[in-house]
Amino acid sequence: xxxxxxxxxxxxxxxxxxxxxxxxxxxxxxxxxxxxxxxxxxxxxxxxxxxxxxxxxxxxxxxxxxxxxxxxxxxxxxxxxxxxxxxxxxxxxxxxxxxxxxxxxxxxxxxxxxxxxxxxxxxxxxxxxxxxxxxxxxxxxxxxxxxxxxxxxxxxxxxxxxxxxxxxxxxxxxxxxxxxxxxxxxxxxxxxxxxxxxxxxxxxxxxxxxxxxxxxxxxxxxxxxxxxxxxxxxxxxxxxxxxxxxxxxxxxxx
Amino acid sequence: xxxxxxxxxxxxxxxxxxxxxxxxxxxxxxxxxxxxxxxxxxxxxxxxxxxxxxxxxxxxxxxxxxxxxxxxxxxxxxxxxxxxxxxxxxxxxxxxxxxxxxxxxxxxxxxxxxxxxxxxxxxxxxxxxxxxxxxxxxxxxxxxxxxxxxxxxxxxxxxxxxxxxxxxxxxxxxxxxxxxxxxxxxxxxxxxxxxxxxxxxxxxxxxxxxxxxxxxxxxxxxxxxxxxxxxxxxxxxxxxxxxxxxxxxxxxxxxxxxxxxxxxxxxxxxxxxxxxxxxxxxxxxxxxxxxxxxxxxxxxxxxxxxxxxxxxxxxxxxxxxxxxxxxxxxxxxxxxxxxxxxxxxxxxxxxxxxxxxxxxxxxxxxxxxxxxxxxxxxxxxxxxxxxxxxxxxxxxxxxxxxxxxxxxxxxxxxxxxxxxxxxxxxxxxxxxxxxxxxxxxxxxxxxxxxxxxxxxxxxxxxxxxxxxxxxxxxxxxxxxxxxxxxxxxxxxxxxxxxxxxxxxxxxxxxxxxxxxxxxxxxxxxxxxxxxxxxxxxxxxxxxxxxxxxxxxxxxxxxxxxxxxxxxxxxxxxxxxxxxxxxxxxxxxxxxxxxxxxxxxxxxxxxxxxxxxxxxxxxxxxxxxxxxxxxxxxxxxxxxxxxxxxxxxxxxxxxxxx
Numbered sequence: 001x002x003x004x005x006x007x008x009x010x011x012x013x014x015x016x017x018x019x020x021x022x023x024x025x026x027x028x029x030x031x032x033x034x035x036x037x038x039x040x041x042x043x044x045x046x047x048x049x050x051x052x053x054x055x056x057x058x059x060x061x062x063x064x065x066x067x068x069x070x071x072x073x074x075x076x077x078x079x080x081x082x083x084x085x086x087x088x089x090x091x092x093x094x095x096x097x098x099x100x101x102x103x104x105x106x107x108x109x110x111x112x113x114x115x116x117x118x119x120x121x122x123x124x125x126x127x128x129x130x131x132x133x134x135x136x137x138x139x140x141x142x143x144x145x146x147x148x149x150x151x152x153x154x155x156x157x158x159x160x161x162x163x164x165x166x167x168x169x170x171x172x173x174x175x176x177x178x179x180x181x182x183x184x185x186x187x188x189x190x191x192x193x194x195x196x197x198x199x200x201x202x203x204x205x206x207x208x209x210x211x212x213x214x215x216x217x218x219x220x221x222x223x224x225x226x227x228x229x230x231x232x233x234x235x236x237x238x239x240x241x242x243x244x245x246x247x248x249x250x251x252x253x254x
Numbered sequence: 255x256x257x258x259x260x261x262x263x264x265x266x267x268x269x270x271x272x273x274x275x276x277x278x279x280x281x282x283x284x285x286x287x288x289x290x291x292x293x294x295x296x297x298x299x300x301x302x303x304x305x306x307x308x309x310x311x312x313x314x315x316x317x318x319x320x321x322x323x324x325x326x327x328x329x330x331x332x333x334x335x336x337x338x339x340x341x342x343x344x345x346x347x348x349x350x351x352x353x354x355x356x357x358x359x360x361x362x363x364x365x366x367x368x369x370x371x372x373x374x375x376x377x378x379x380x381x382x383x384x385x386x387x388x389x390x391x392x393x394x395x396x397x398x399x400x401x402x403x404x405x406x407x408x409x410x411x412x413x414x415x416x417x418x419x420x421x422x423x424x425x426x427x428x429x430x431x432x433x434x435x436x437x438x439x440x441x442x443x444x445x446x447x448x449x450x451x452x453x454x455x456x457x458x459x460x461x462x463x464x465x466x467x468x469x470x471x472x473x474x475x476x477x478x479x480x481x482x483x484x485x486x487x488x489x490x491x492x493x494x495x496x497x498x499x500x501x502x503x504x505x506x507x508x509x510x511x512x513x514x515x516x517x518x519x520x521x522x523x524x525x526x527x528x529x530x531x532x533x534x535x536x537x538x539x540x541x542x543x544x545x546x547x548x549x550x551x552x553x554x555x556x557x558x559x560x561x562x563x564x565x566x567x568x569x570x571x572x573x574x575x576x577x578x579x580x581x582x583x584x585x586x587x588x589x590x591x592x593x594x595x596x597x598x599x600x601x602x603x604x605x606x607x608x609x610x611x612x613x614x615x616x617x618x619x620x621x622x623x624x625x626x627x628x629x630x631x632x633x634x635x636x637x638x639x640x641x642x643x644x645x646x647x648x649x650x651x652x653x654x655x656x657x658x659x660x661x662x663x664x665x666x667x668x669x670x671x672x673x674x675x676x677x678x679x680x681x682x683x684x685x686x687x688x689x690x691x692x693x694x695x696x697x698x699x700x701x702x703x704x705x706x707x708x709x710x711x712x713x714x715x716x717x718x719x720x721x722x723x724x725x726x727x728x729x730x731x732x733x734x735x736x737x738x739x740x741x742x743x744x745x746x747x748x749x750x751x752x753x754x755x756x757x758x759x760x761x762x763x764x765x766x767x768x769x770x771x772x773x774x775x776x777x778x779x780x781x782x783x784x785x786x787x788x789x790x791x792x793x794x795x796x797x798x799x800x801x802x803x804x805x806x807x808x809x810x811x812x813x814x815x816x817x818x819x820x821x822x823x824x825x826x827x828x829x830x831x832x833x834x835x836x837x838x839x840x841x842x843x844x845x846x847x848x849x850x851x852x853x854x855x856x857x858x859x860x861x862x863x864x865x866x867x868x869x870x871x872x873x874x875x876x877x878x879x880x881x882x883x884x885x886x887x888x889x890x891x892x893x894x895x896x897x898x899x900x901x902x903x904x905x906x907x908x909x910x911x
């Protein structure tokens with residue numbers, strides 16, 4: 001086994017930012033807004049680095065698809081302990097329509113090219129909440145998948161994954177190569193220390209174009225409209241249960 | 255023709271010639287700063303920092319051929335005392351970060367912010383009166399203890415500007431932690447960075463950079479605060495010359511209880527090479543706690559920065575190897591002044607972060623609090639407070655980054671500007687936070703709001719690292735010294751009027767015009783952005799008048815100016831305001847030229863600031879030039895004397911008992 005792990009990291013609007021919809025309802029405002037690494041991607045990177053520290057894998061490669069600024073996100077991964085990065089350049093219109101299908105095609109192509117043993121992704125991104133990339137990547141590669149992972153352990157050429165599902169926890173054993181997606185309780189990502197950020201400057205980030213990987217970025221989706229959720233209406237207080245039933249009937253709720 | 259001009263302005267000539275003898279050369283010391291009283295902190299500071307004995311006194315003829323016979327200083331603050339404007343270090347606003355440095359810095363800002371948001375608990379640190387253990391560990395891992403140590407010695411090798419940006423973040427969250435870090439690296443081991451030889455750097459810096467060893471700066475003693483030159487701790491060299499024996503005690507040492515490495519200042523008896531008599535001169539030493547004989551007292555209970563450890567440090571027959579001398583034996587005062595001078599910009603940067611934090615709280619409150627039917631930010635009284643708060647922050651921030659930019663560009667003359675920035679930043683931060691509490695009303699007074707802690711933390715900033723009062727004297731005396739040099743040069747020229755007719759005619763005309771309030775052609779047009787022309791003109795006028803009053807004060811008081819503290823304080827206030835005006839003109843000009851989105855807003859800040867600052871300067875100058883100032887100062891002095899004689903308020907109770 002190559003001992004190489006690919007980790008996908010996505011640059012998203014920072015979770016603390018107040019999102020504003022563009023006046024033309026075509027999307028959200030991203031210009032000048034603070035961006036950072038998707039929190040679930042941070043957990044994915046942390047898991048990969050932990051595996052390397054336990055000497056269970058040999059190399060962690062951080063991958064990001066996007067414009068120039070995606071390199072910042074890769075650098076954060078390098079500062080957390082990834083060994084090198086791959087920046088797949090996607091800009092302009094292509095970037096606006098970039099979604100799980102395109103990213104999973106890219107990840108699949110890279111996994112073959114880099115002879116990856118594992119791909120670890122965040123379970124979903126906090127901007128689009130798709131929760132599809134990991135699954136699609138596994139399908140394209142015909143690899144087993146361990147999604148919503150809250151615990152991962154390597155055992156020879158098998159991976160034991162404890163998954164968080166609606167009913168509780170499910171434990172599965174899958175063979176490598178495999179795709180894993182990180183859920184919230186998998187680990188607590190480390191702080192990038194300043195000396196590590198400085199060391200990360202020396203690590204390499206390779207530049208790749210989707211065309212070089214033979215990936216077609218055309219989107220099968222067209223976003224028609226983006227709008228804010230409806231304003232929350234003020235509540236009404238009622239005195240008795242009869243009043244409550246009456247009001248509910250009035251507004252056609254029952 | 256020229257001769258006639260010279261003799262017609264005989265009144266002026268006479269005034270210049272009436273300069274007291276001390277200025278007419280023969281004395282080695284420059285201008286008006288008398289060195290007989292070597293214990294005068296400010297003068298020694300000025301001398302030590304400037305470290306140039308007046309060269310103007312000799313070679314009169316050749317020197318005078320060059321204008322005004324003074325080595326042209328690049329410092330703006332020095333130039334205004336001569337009624338000139340040296341723009342090299344102030345325009346354009348410095349942009350010193352390379353692309354790589356900027357990118358690196360951007361990457362550092364996020365994690366530092368995150369650490370202080372999520373790990374550091376300022377309220378807890380304040381309540382415990384120490385920085386929580388896990389926070390200290392986290393800070394060490396973060397690399398926060400060696401920001402400016404070279405990378406090959408375990409540090410981050412940050413430039414001054416990069417350091418300022420990070421220290422700004424710390425200042426915005428927790429000043430107690432800020433002082434712990436600052437006492438360690440900004441002054442604690444700065445001496446090793448600035449004056450250490452390669453062996454000393456290799457030996458000490460690696461462990462200091464990781465925080466394995468903490469450092470402290472030991473200058474202050476029970477009987478020596480502002481009067482640092484009077485310290486009594488002694489370091490006597492052994493007859494074999496291999497070591498020094500250190501004895502004495504220091505008080506109020508930040509990190510005193512935590513440090514392993516101390517930069518200690520002590521008096522070493524030395525033989526004066528010329529006279530042969532034994533003199534006590536200050537020497538700086540690197541002292542390790544492990545040398546034995548070094549003990550520290552319990553942590554002091556303080557008003558603020560409670561998380562920062564402050565303790566007494568005692569040296570009892572400590573054997574300090576001779577190779578632990580920092581710099582030269584006997585050159586310790588210079589080491590101390592340079593260390594303090596080098597770290598001052600950090601304070602302005604940290605405090606600008608603190609102000610941002612206070613302002614954010616005030617804005618949040620004013621935008622959400624409704625009284626009398628409207629949100630309170632709609633009321634004029636609140637609006638004035640908020641506007642002033644943000645102007646003070648804008649000026650402080652601009653000063654911090656201008657000075658760090660100057661330092662990174664290799665400037666060697668920034669000590670007056672650094673002193674100004676410390677005075678300004680500490681007083682601005684105090685006022686801003688005070689007004690923040692006022693805007694927040696009763697809420698501001700409550701512990702939970704977090705602002706009262708900031709207020710308590712800020713009080714010390716006007717006191718330590720050179721009290722603002724002493725620094726004002728330093729600014730004024732430093733300026734008078736250069737102005738005095740210029741006057742001396744002119745006086746030399748007067749001895750040879752024919753040979754210097756052009757120069758003299760020019761100088762006399764200039765003075766005549768200025769006295770009449772006319773412009774002498776000094777202008778900032780072409781330097782400031784055209785949209786700021788008016789503010790530029792206000793500044794120029796103020797500088798011209800300032801030049802006039804400086805000369806008048808020099809001529810009036812001569813060498814006795816050093817005792818005229820009422821005058822010196824007001825002169826310093828003017829210099830501070832003038833530097834502030836120029837700093838915002840520079841920053842706003844840059845924003846306008848670069849078409850920033852906030853350019854018009856910054857223009858407003860700049861114009862408003864210049865209007866008010868110019869008024870203050872004019873008012874102070876008027877007072878200084880008026881006869882009333884004499885009466886005022888005399889009264890103030892008399893009131894204080896009576897008070898001291900009486901041991902308290904003198905007037906009897908209105909009720910008679």
